[in-house]
Amino acid sequence: MTTSQESDDQQSTQSEEALQPEAVQPVEVAQAEIPAAAAETEDVLASVGSVESADTPISEPSPNAAPAESASTAPAAEAAPAATPAPGPVPVAPKPGKAPKPSNLPRPAGAPGQASPAAAPAAPMPAPSYTTPPEEAATFARISDDGHVVLLDGGEEHPVGQFPDGTPEEALAYFSRKYDEVVSQVMLLEQRVATGAPAGEIQKTLGHLRQTIGQRGMVGDMPALRARVEALQTRLDDLKLAERLALEKAQAAQLATREAIVAEAEEMAARDPQQVQWKNASARMAELFENWKAAQKAGPRLGKSVEDGLWKRFRTARTTHDKHRRAFFSQLDATNATAKAAKEKLIARAEALSTSTDWGPTAGAYRDLMDEWKAAPRASRKEDDALWARFRAAQDVFFNARKSQNDEIDREYGENLKVKEAILAEGQKLLPVTDVKAARKALNDLRGRWEDAGRVPRKDVSRMESAFRKLEDGLKSAEDDHWRKTNPETKARTNSALSQLEDKVAELEDDLTKAQAKGDARSIAKAQEALDARKLWLETLQKSAQGLR
Template sequence: MTHQPQSDDQQTPAVSEETASAAAPTPTPAAVKPSPAARPRRSAAPVAPAPAVPPTPVEEAAAFARVSEDGHVVLIDGEEEVAVGQVPEATQEEALAYFVRKYDDVRAQMALAEQRIAAGAPSSELGKAVGQIRTAVDERHMVGDLAALRTRLAALETLLSDYRAAEQEARQAAQAEQLAAREAIVAEAEQYAQTPAERMPWKQASARMAELFDEWKAAQKAGPRLGKSVEDGLWKRFRGARTAFDKTRRAHFSQLDAKSAEAKQVKERLIARAEELSTSTDWGVTAGKYRDLMDEWKRAPRASRKDDDALWARFRAAQDVFFAARKAQNAEIDREFGENLKVKEQILADGQKLLPFTDVKAGRRALNELRGRWEEAGKVPRGDIRRMEDGFRKLEDALKQAEQEHWQRTNPETKARTNSALSQLEETIAGLEADLEKAKAAGDQKAIARAQEALDARLQWKQALEASASQLR
């Protein structure tokens, strides 16, 4: 069979001698285990430039070929001879060099495949490239050491197999990580969806649910694809959690709005009543009504914070109108009663001069005169009422105390009881004095001591009774 040379645009580019340096070493399987982070998700890796492969010297390749004078080239592959083609109108050396370049092209493709494995290119693309190399080697349209080429190709195929296994392992690990991340997002969303409305931190939860949706989209975009059934199942759960959360939130805030509207109506009615009372001049009664309104306000339901603050400001303003008017009225009254206060302060000063009351009759007359002046003086400012009343009450208490003491001194029954006790005590003392003399005459020291002790006690008692009797006279 005659193999005609291909046109330039159909040939695999040959590696020039100027760029060749040294043959690329064959990587070992352990050197090409892919890193999950190093490879793109599924996009095709950019095609790297062909590595520099030194051309095979024609004189070395001549050991694996025979070339006829008419340009027919035969490959010597071990014990086999294979006609690889003819290069018409070329010297034997040129014909041989043509098919040697094809051999070098395959070596360059192998080196490129090894380089792309080391760079982490997708195994699907690498498998196609290695398959094309395998076809070229099997067809043997080249001249060179085919045995060495097959050995290197076998190593490359083993390397690719290990690479595919490592890539699969990395892909599974990345998918497991992606699944865990998605599961965590779904679980957190479901936790919010299952939280009762009354215990939900709505502001924080709403912000977090929005963040979870962003995290879902980012994970879906960046991470490896999960199986369709897994993706659909997780999305269904996540979408269901978000829907349940939104439904609960709408129902919750709708209920709050209804309660707020009801609270506003209740407090609007309280404000209306407060505004009606604001112009009243019945100070005591109206102040009591305002206290009742305040109690009702505290028991009323709360509206939204903004509405409640505005309602309270109106309610407080109505009260302020009334209490400001009452304060102004009291201030005017206090100014009118200021002179009365001066008079009563002088009355209290005059009463202090009567203390202590030694003559209860004269004291009673003087205090009655002061009371008359007190009544005539009239009212004093509200802030001084208690102080003035307490001051006059002290004068009255002092007179009552003096009268009580005078009665005790002049009570006939008390005087009679005192005189009778003195008489009995004097008789007892006389008996004790006689007992003491007898003990002394007998020289009985114990009897003397007992008699003297009893006598001394009675003498002290007698002294106290005599002092009390002198006060009763």
Template sequence: METAQAETPAAEVETKDVLSSVESVEAAQSSESEASEPASEPAEAETTAAASAPAPVPAAPKPGRKPTPGTAPKPSNLPRPAGAPAGRTGQGSPAAQAAAPMPAPSYTTSPEEAAKFAKISDDGHVVLLDGAEEHPVGQFPEGTPQEALAYFSRKYDELVSQVMLLEQRVATGAPAGEIQKTLGHVRQTIGERGMVGDMPALRARVEALQTRLDDLKLAEKLALEKAQAAQLATREAIVAEAEEMAAKDPQQVQWKHASARMAELFENWKAAQKAGPRLAKSVEDGLWKRFRTARTTHDKHRRAFFSQLDATNATAKQAKEKLIARAEALSTSTDWGPTAGAYRDLMNEWKAAPRASRKEDDALWARFRAAQDVFFKARKSQNEEIDREYGENLKVKEEILAEGQKLLPVQDVKAARKVLNDLRGRWEDAGRVPRKDVSRMESAFRTLEDGLKSAEDEHWRKTNPETKARTNSALSQLEDKVAELEDDLAKAKAKGDAKSVAKAQEALDARKLWLETLQKSAQGLR
């Protein structure tokens, strides 16, 4: 049973009770916030917002009630006690305001209504009428019965206001765990029955709130399971992709893209861990272990690949440095033909050599190419000088070709052969022509020689004695055969045998055609 001491003003007693209730609520909310921090590696620690449930708001003074002289102001109008931290009531901190934007509800019981649930003795003892039970609440010895009733009924009003606030939070879907803890404190306060009011109605209201809260817990559980399933799928997809990347042949990996993608997967892992719901510790640890192993394997392959690449680049660079030295040694040679061949061999060796890194290989190639350019530019300059000297020779040979063109087509083989022999001598005496004209001029003179050779072949065919003898022999045989076939045809006609006539006529016509062709050929041989 509570007794209000004379030396302690009623308002101060009420203020202490209010602050005690606020501290208990904030302590419970603080423990929940600490439990909600992510514990699994490697997410950074998060600062959890303060609990969203504000502390009960003391009831405002009842309208029309005049304070008793000498009585301290009501708790709702008291200044904050010295040393109390800002935002202690849950209304001043930004986190609490963000978590509970709705205004705190206020409930006030009229003196007449409160009197139905209490008995007050002359010495200030207050007894709660809880249904059929009577329960001593406390003593208010220095005040009037009305003040004692108001004091203990305000405690009831504050608790009802807190229940109303919890009902609002359930309706807006606030976290059920936070509400359940606060509701537990409310149940404990109701069980102590240190107030005056309609306790059965308050208990019924709390039970109804508990039923609604159980429904909210179930909905939250289902939503959490769904979110955890999505979180698990996201984490497993990240791990699977990382393991697939780690299993690839290092020689087939595009390392710039792969390294960027692995870093992106790590950021995705941290973002999912930070934003998503927690998984079971065994599941979380197992997935992280697989992901960490995949990242380690991937990094090990990358280091081994680039280490081998560095060794290959060093070998390639050394081989190409030797080729460059040989190329630079040949760059001042004036032995044009053999040196050009040597450069062709060097080029083949360069192509067969392994490649260094792109930057180094480009620099090595530039040096190798520069050495060749020195030689080929010198050879080109020399050839241009020679071509200028051979320009007059070209004019002479152009004139010789023009004279030779007049022989075609060859009519008189002997005369043409004599002229061409003279032209060939003059051609040799004219000397060399510029390199770019050599092929053209040689081809043109070869055409003259081919024309003369064709004419000589035709002349020989016509004048060859052996050919004439064979042709005359064939003519004689054909003429005899034609005469024989004419006799056969005459006999067949005399007999009147149409079939024999047709056969003899066909054979005769064929032999006559051969004879005519051979006779024309023989005329050309004469």
């Protein structure tokens, strides 16, 4: 075997190994070299679920062996559609010296970047395979007797390589198999596009295939292959556009979510610290931070400048919020300390007064202390409640002692209350007053007995004093009425007014008579109206005069 044939054999072996998951670096060969694009092809096979198996290896092609035709030979390259998923994976031989890797399930078919429902299990997708029939491959090549193979590419001829130690059929099969490998890779990329695989990975592999096709180191229908690659590129462009639109939509939603988090955090940071419920606000700020981390982890990445700007705003809002919280509670601690000190002093004064028996002045002092307590600042709720309990306890000592003293006094004054109630009952018999002089004498006697009866219980003082005052008011009203009726000056003024009204009534009667004689209706009405008014006054004054004595 010549050096050229050994190089071609090595190239063929590397092309088949490129379909396996292990990455293989392309080896420089003769004119018919085909770059393997091993790393990209490994990603391709991993995404469609190829399974490596050492039990069913794929033999390396031999330049001296005739190409084996597959039982399921695919149609011509120009008419070959994208392979559809089959029920099981196609076994691929592992590379010698490499442990087989577990297969990955293929991405379910659907819209680009859209995951299928979890309830719909995805069937394993086999690696596609294509074989050109020998009679069809012969139409695209011319082979010389010394083994030189020339590709017929439309109207052009392009030297492919030399296969000197084999028959023309073997040379044709060898270079046709290189064409089939490229078609199989194109079919594989078509499958990946149909299943919505990432467009960037597919584009990279397609670029290597374009480079391989451009070298024309194979035999087959090159115009159809190039057309198929262009069609694949069009579909790939559509996939990239859909991915870009989906990414922009997801980024817009992500931006809106982040903006909402930042806006709420800034609004919280701008609140008046004195009006904030800090327990709820701190819990909400922590929740916003967790929401930020969840959105950052689950959503698409934003631009660095946008991401950094939002994070800077959010961090500033959280820092400001925390500063306000610390300052608020620091000031609150200082206020609580001041309030506690002030109320401790009030408690000391209250406790000093608690044993006093000077009931009146001490009660007034406690009222002043209560006013000072209300004006003092509040401490924390727990401390303020404890201080208030001590203050009330000091007051209770004093007021309980005073109440005990008053209760003792009230028991002593109970008999006095009975006497005064009997006096009130006698006084009620004087009302209404008919004889002013007799009522005055009786009331003076009752007042003397009232004073002699002594003090009554405190709870009855107001009631008893009010009842006796009503007796005095009734007598005074009767005396005023008697004086009004017997006053000589009042009687003289009344008689004078009666005389004047009687003269005026007589005068108006004369005017009315004259008006009637003339038949002047207007004068008659006027005189009658004036006469009626004066008669009404006269009647009222006469009734008043009758009450005078």
